[in-house]
Amino acid sequence: MADFSYHQQSQSTQPSFRFRYRDDPHQQTLCTQVAKAATAVTTGGSFLVLAALILTGTVISLTVVTPLFVIFSPVLVPAVIAVALLNLGFLVSGGFGVMAITVLAWIYGYVTGKHTSGADRLDSARHMLLNKVREIKDYGLTQQISGGAQTY
Numbered sequence: 320m321a322d323f324s325y326h327q328q329s330q331s332t333q334p335s336f337r338f339r340y341r342d343d344p345h346q347q348t349l350c351t352q353v354a355k356a357a358t359a360v361t362t363g364g365s366f367l368v369l370a371a372l373i374l375t376g377t378v379i380s381l382t383v384v385t386p387l388f389v390i391f392s393p394v395l396v397p398a399v400i401a402v403a404l405l406n407l408g409f410l411v412s413g414g415f416g417v418m419a420i421t422v423l424a425w426i427y428g429y430v431t432g433k434h435t436s437g438a439d440r441l442d443s444a445r446h447m448l449l450n451k452v453r454e455i456k457d458y459g460l461t462q463q464i465s466g467g468a469q470t471y
Contacts, residue, residue: 388395428435 425435425437429438429441
């Protein structure tokens with residue numbers, strides 16, 4: 320972006336306007352730096368005043384409301400506990416619902432043949448379990464044939 324800036328030439332007393340590029344950081348004028356500083360001071364001061372007003376309002380409202388908290392505490396404390404438990408219940412039930420939907424989506428993907436994450440581990444565990452069942456079955460058959468198995 321380009322702008323025109325006001326510069327004094329050293330040979331003549333006439334001011335001249337010179338075209339310069341803003342992208343060059345070495346050619347920032349004093350005017351630009353003053354504008355930045357004024358903006359920073361104005362913004363910072365505004366936020367400081369706003370923070371002071373909010374702090375004053377908080378202290379005043381706490382002073383006014385504290386006696387009401389003391390008077391109504393037998394009602395407010397159980398109400399706060401009930402609301403907290405209600406919110407916790409909704410949060411936990413929502414979490415379990417999301418978990419159930421995730422599991423059902425994973426099972427659907429696995430059953431339809433999509434190779435979802437963890438499917439290879441599930442397949443290897445299933446094969447290991449089937450191999451173990453076959454070993455136990457073969458062991459039982461050999462014991463029964465050899466007469467080693469006793470009936471009670």
